[in-house]
Amino acid sequence: MPETNYEKGRAWVELDMESLGHNVSVLRALLPEGCRLMPAVKANAYGHGAVPVARELNRLGVQAFCVATAEEGAQLRRSGITGEILVLGYTHPRRLGLVTQFELTQSVVDFEYAALLEQTSLPLRVHIAVDTGMHRIGERSGQLTRILKIFHMRNLQVTGIFTHLCVSDGRGAEAEAFTSGQAAAFWGLVDELRRRGYRPRAHILNSCGLLRYPMYGGDYARVGIALYGLLSRREDADGTMPELRPVLSVKARVAHVAELLAGEGAGYGLSYVAGRDGRIAVITIGYADGIPRSLSCGRGGVLIRGRRAPIVGRICMDQLLADVTEIPETASGDTAVLIGRDGELEISAYELAEADGTITNELLSRLGSRLSRPN
Numbered sequence: 097m098p099e100t101n102y103e104k105g106r107a108w109v110e111l112d113m114e115s116l117g118h119n120v121s122v123l124r125a126l127l128p129e130g131c132r133l134m135p136a137v138k139a140n141a142y143g144h145g146a147v148p149v150a151r152e153l154n155r156l157g158v159q160a161f162c163v164a165t166a167e168e169g170a171q172l173r174r175s176g177i178t179g180e181i182l183v184l185g186y187t188h189p190r191r192l193g194l195v196t197q198f199e200l201t202q203s204v205v206d207f208e209y210a211a212l213l214e215q216t217s218l219p220l221r222v223h224i225a226v227d228t229g230m231h232r233i234g235e236r237s238g239q240l241t242r243i244l245k246i247f248h249m250r251n252l253q254v255t256g257i258f259t260h261l262c263v264s265d266g267r268g269a270e271a272e273a274f275t276s277g278q279a280a281a282f283w284g285l286v287d288e289l290r291r292r293g294y295r296p297r298a299h300i301l302n303s304c305g306l307l308r309y310p311m312y313g314g315d316y317a318r319v320g321i322a323l324y325g326l327l328s329r330r331e332d333a334d335g336t337m338p339e340l341r342p343v344l345s346v347k348a349r350v351a352h353v354a355e356l357l358a359g360e361g362a363g364y365g366l367s368y369v370a371g372r373d374g375r376i377a378v379i380t381i382g383y384a385d386g387i388p389r390s391l392s393c394g395r396g397g398v399l400i401r402g403r404r405a406p407i408v409g410r411i412c413m414d415q416l417l418a419d420v421t422e423i424p425e426t427a428s429g430d431t432a433v434l435i436g437r438d439g440e441l442e443i444s445a446y447e448l449a450e451a452d453g454t455i456t457n458e459l460l461s462r463l464g465s466r467l468s469r470p471n
């Protein structure tokens with residue numbers, strides 16, 4: 097896909113498909129025997145753009161995806177994405193038409209939900225969610241009878257079963273013991289099912305699961321954040337981690353460069369006051385585009401002409417200000433990098449997430465719909 101077929105006018109996302117391909121290779125090399133990637137492309141592929149990402153993954157031979165909602169699955173199908181698409185979350189019965197129309201696979205959040213699905217008389221392909229300790233969705237792994245009843249439902253074709261690891265990113269013996277307990281509970285249940293002749297595809301690994309606990313196996317690895325070349329936190333990576341490459345950059349334009357004299361204030365609340373005569377660049381991106389307002393007042397920066405300019409004053413909804421006194425060539429129309437590289441320098445998604453007191457997953461998935469993206 098050429099990257100040039102979209103507007104890089106005001107504020108946009110760039111995707112490095114070579115890095116995505118690199119991450120796919122690296123993660124595939126870690127897959128346990130018989131396990132395939134089922135990338136998580138929910139929330140617009142963690143803000144990257146679900147369609148271009150899934151299309152590239154299809155091209156790389158990926159034939160299974162997971163999304164959060166039936167609407168997300170439908171969007172992928174409408175764009176020609178092939179392979180299995182698992183809806184990880186609840187779909188209201190009123191929206192189940194999307195699941196059948198677009199040949200999606202629905203997760204069963206518990207026995208009662210399965211009974212509701214059964215009553216619709218729609219022929220549904222499902223994966224059963226199993227709770228092994230996270231206590232989010234799923235039937236408890238000990239509820240063999242209730243789970244078997246789901247297998248017996250006439251309209252439901254149970255093609256898979258899965259659980260979710262909730263401390264796979266945690267350090268220390270306690271987190272490791274908990275994760276091992278989750279795997280034991282899950283595989284114990286799967287063994288019981290196999291003994292009764294049921295062979296659903298079973299999956300348990302997320303990104304940290306695949307990176308740290310590949311021995312817990314499964315037919316799919318539901319990898320999200322690692323595919324995008326990141327982990328939730330910088331410190332989640334340890335020395336043994338393979339090298340992953342960030343896929344996404346966010347860029348915007350310099351709209352205007354203005355003189356600001358010593359003692360003059362700028363922006364809402366005039367919270368920035370120039371300590372010397374200097375220059376301020378107005379950048380065409382704001383918090384409505386997903387740049388956290390908490391990066392205001394020097395806590396964040398942008399890259400212009402290969403150098404770093406601090407964000408000054410309060411970030412606005414659609415614009416922000418950067419002090420470019422030290423980058424005198426700065427001119428209207430220049431590119432400003434909010435996330436990504438410019439020459440020798442880089443601003444990583446980690447840096448923004450840390451400044452905002454959150455994880456990369458949240459930062460990326462909240463990138464705004466107003467950003468132009470490859471299509």
Ligand SMILES: *Cc1c(COP(=O)(O)O)cnc(C)c1O
Nearest residue numbers: 136184260302303318319320321
């Ligand atoms: C989001 C999600 C994933 C992917 O998690 P990462 O940590 O980003 O790899 C996997 N499984 C389920 C059930 C999820 O909700």
